[in-house]
Amino acid sequence: MTLPQELEQKFSEIIGKYPPEYKKSALVPLLLYSQDALGKITPELVNEVARRVGVFPLQVEEVLTYYSMLHFPKPMGKYHVQICTNVSCQLTGGPELWELACKRLGLGHKEVSADGLISLEEVECIGACSWAPAIQINYDFHHFVTPEKLDELLDNLRQLQ
Amino acid sequence: MLFNEPSPLETKVLTRRFGLPNSDTVDSFLANEGFAAFRKAVTMTPEAIIDEVKKSNLRGRGGAGFPTGMKWGFVPRNSPKPKYIVVNADESEPGTCKDRLLMQYDPLQLIEGMMISALAVGAKRGYIYIRGEYRYLIDIMDRAIADAYAKGWLGQNIQGTGFDFDVFTHTGAGAYECGEESALLESLEGKRGVPRIRPPFPAVAGLWRCPTVLNNVETFASVPSILLMGGEAWANLGSPRNGGTRLFCISGHVNKPGVYELPMGFNLMRMINEVAGGMKGGRHLKAVIPGGSSCPILKAEECDIAMDFDALKAVNSMLGSGGVVVMDETTDMVKVALRIMRFYQHESCGWCIPCREGTLWLKKILTRVEAGMGQRNDPALLHELANNMLGRTFCPLGDAAAMPTISIVEKFRDEFDDYIRRSPMASVAEAETEVPVGV
Ligand SMILES: Cc1cc2nc3c(=O)[nH]c(=O)nc-3n(C[C@H](O)[C@H](O)[C@H](O)COP(=O)(O)O)c2cc1C
Numbered sequence: 298m299t300l301p302q303e304l305e306q307k308f309s310e311i312i313g314k315y316p317p318e319y320k321k322s323a324l325v326p327l328l329l330y331s332q333d334a335l336g337k338i339t340p341e342l343v344n345e346v347a348r349r350v351g352v353f354p355l356q357v358e359e360v361l362t363y364y365s366m367l368h369f370p371k372p373m374g375k376y377h378v379q380i381c382t383n384v385s386c387q388l389t390g391g392p393e394l395w396e397l398a399c400k401r402l403g404l405g406h407k408e409v410s411a412d413g414l415i416s417l418e419e420v421e422c423i424g425a426c427s428w429a430p431a432i433q434i435n436y437d438f439h440h441f442v443t444p445e446k447l448d449e450l451l452d453n454l455r456q457l458q
Numbered sequence: 459m460l461f462n463e464p465s466p467l468e469t470k471v472l473t474r475r476f477g478l479p480n481s482d483t484v485d486s487f488l489a490n491e492g493f494a495a496f497r498k499a500v501t502m503t504p505e506a507i508i509d510e511v512k513k514s515n516l517r518g519r520g521g522a523g524f525p526t527g528m529k530w531g532f533v534p535r536n537s538p539k540p541k542y543i544v545v546n547a548d549e550s551e552p553g554t555c556k557d558r559l560l561m562q563y564d565p566l567q568l569i570e571g572m573m574i575s576a577l578a579v580g581a582k583r584g585y586i587y588i589r590g591e592y593r594y595l596i597d598i599m600d601r602a603i604a605d606a607y608a609k610g611w612l613g614q615n616i617q618g619t620g621f622d623f624d625v626f627t628h629t630g631a632g633a634y635e636c637g638e639e640s641a642l643l644e645s646l647e648g649k650r651g652v653p654r655i656r657p658p659f660p661a662v663a664g665l666w667r668c669p670t671v672l673n674n675v676e677t678f679a680s681v682p683s684i685l686l687m688g689g690e691a692w693a694n695l696g697s698p699r700n701g702g703t704r705l706f707c708i709s710g711h712v713n714k715p716g717v718y719e720l721p722m723g724f725n726l727m728r729m730i731n732e733v734a735g736g737m738k739g740g741r742h743l744k745a746v747i748p749g750g751s752s753c754p755i756l757k758a759e760e761c762d763i764a765m766d767f768d769a770l771k772a773v774n775s776m777l778g779s780g781g782v783v784v785m786d787e788t789t790d791m792v793k794v795a796l797r798i799m800r801f802y803q804h805e806s807c808g809w810c811i812p813c814r815e816g817t818l819w820l821k822k823i824l825t826r827v828e829a830g831m832g833q834r835n836d837p838a839l840l841h842e843l844a845n846n847m848l849g850r851t852f853c854p855l856g857d858a859a860a861m862p863t864i865s866i867v868e869k870f871r872d873e874f875d876d877y878i879r880r881s882p883m884a885s886v887a888e889a890e891t892e893v894p895v896g897v
């Protein structure tokens with residue numbers, strides 16, 4: 298499998314972080330950065346990563362299915378909306394944001410819009426408890442989110458398309 | 459811009475550089491006492507460094523509060539194997555959001571702490587394991603690391619001292635269990651994040667079975683100021699046996715939630731009323747989770763307490779990771795208990811049965827109580843089930859799930875009973891509610 302040049306560069310940078318005999322350590326980072334660059338993890342990618350770190354594809358799948366940010370075989374949307382409802386957010390309006398997002402987007406937990414643009418996930422604590430309720434859209438944090446702010450953020454996603 | 463206004467009651471030691479411009483550059487760091495502690499440490503023997511850390515009474519900020527100097531002392535320095543420094547930046551304990559700031563606003567302080575630890579145990583390589591959601595922090599750390607290499611503060615023969623040290627970031631990909639030290643090491647080796655049996659502890663057989671120092675971000679970030687101030691002076695900032703300051707993450711029903719650096723032993727009521735601006739809407743305090751969701755809950759009347767490891771242990775709770783979750787009188791404790799259990803059930807790695815099955819059944823029972831279908835015996839069942847998990851799981855995640863549940867059921871039993879009184883299932887006989895043996 299040929300990778301885009303930028304990702305190829307990232308691959309060598311990541312693999313270079315570990316002693317050659319332990320390059321298996323690169324497995325999860327390679328998958329996560331690939332998912333970000335390619336939008337999804339495919340069986341071809343699994344094979345490619347297996348080849349790069351010197352393990353069987355099945356071993357890659359074994360690891361892959363453990364981590365909640367790695368989506369396989371079903372990818373998430375281009376914009377992945379993650380709403381925290383864990384305890385600090387629960388106390389400050391997280392569950393209300395979650396319901397609002399479900400209704401607005403017509404999506405449930407880990408569902409993707411038909412056009413593949415937006416997906417939704419109820420997530421565990423994202424490390425923003427003192428600025429709750431908090432959400433993440435892809436890797437961007439949004440703090441002290443109100444229903445109005447959430448509406449606005451979701452509107453923007455549609456326009457970004 | 460800082461995330462929240464600082465409080466005049468703070469003691470700024472670890473956070474003293476927060477808000478300075480270009481904080482990810484060596485130049486800015488050097489202009490503000492940066493690497494001064496490292497310069498001091500290179501002139502000291504490893505024993506002297508460890509001694510200073512012991513004197514500081516620094517206790518691990520990741521949750522368990524283990525004395526850091528003692529942990530470093532367990533590393534067999536004469537072992538022929540390479541030694542590693544590993545930073546736990548997985549920060550996933552609900553209520554906790556401080557490591558994020560330490561990396562964002564002072565990434566080089568963390569690196570300096572790692573370097574000093576490396577001098578103390580003879581390590582030449584360090585990894586910072588950062589949770590995957592913190593991608594922007596990985597980028598900040600990578601920039602700071604690159605600048606340190608460019609200016610000769612990492613790599614070979616650092617500043618002509620003859621000391622070599624390399625640092626790398628490593629991304630996680632979403633798993634609370636990977637914050638547990640042995641699961642973190644498995645994950646860093648490219649495997650599923652499942653815990654290891656101990657002993658041997660990481661100090662003896664850690665990353666790639668080599669001697670490894672593994673500490674929380676804040677623990678490492680504390681080390682430079684310990685060397686600069688001297689262990690004793692640093693210890694005196696806090697309470698007896700609980701040295702220094704720590705970053706408390708105050709969240710929930712307060713007017714000014716935020717992360718504040720306060721001396722160990724700071725009174726919890728003062729924290730709520732004076733530092734965090736008091737209760738929102740003037741409502742009454744009901745309960746506080748003092749150190750992240752794994753810690754047994756405190757009722758309002760228990761909150762006039764010094765926030766240090768020993769004082770909280772004395773009331774059967776824990777200081778944990780510094781996540782102080784404040785709840786007012788409107789809080790529904792059944793809903794809180796259920797949300798916390800949904801978390802632990804989701805995050806249980808499934809490796810050992812008491813944790814995997816225990817969290818699942820606790821979640822099921824809490825779900826039916828909250829849904830108005832609770833049975834008379836449910837509170838007792840929750841209590842018994844959680845008690846049976848304690849101390850019987852492979853890693854402490856099982857305890858972390860059981861402890862808050864036990865405390866919430868015990869301290870807020872009437873709220874569970876209220877739910878159950880309204881339930882059409884309330885009168886179901888106890889025999890039918892028993893969890894069948896062998897399921
Ligand atoms: C389930 C579980 C999750 C944990 N998560 C974290 C974490 O996210 N960050 C952390 O520093 N320690 C975490 N810990 C504690 C670590 O196992 C370990 O004790 C700590 O990183 C050691 O560093 P310290 O001595 O500096 O606290 C966790 C422990 C358990 C049992």
Ligand code: FES
Pocket residue numbers: 381382383384385386387421422423424425426429431552553554
């Ligand atoms: S509980 Fe929502 S960010 Fe921590």
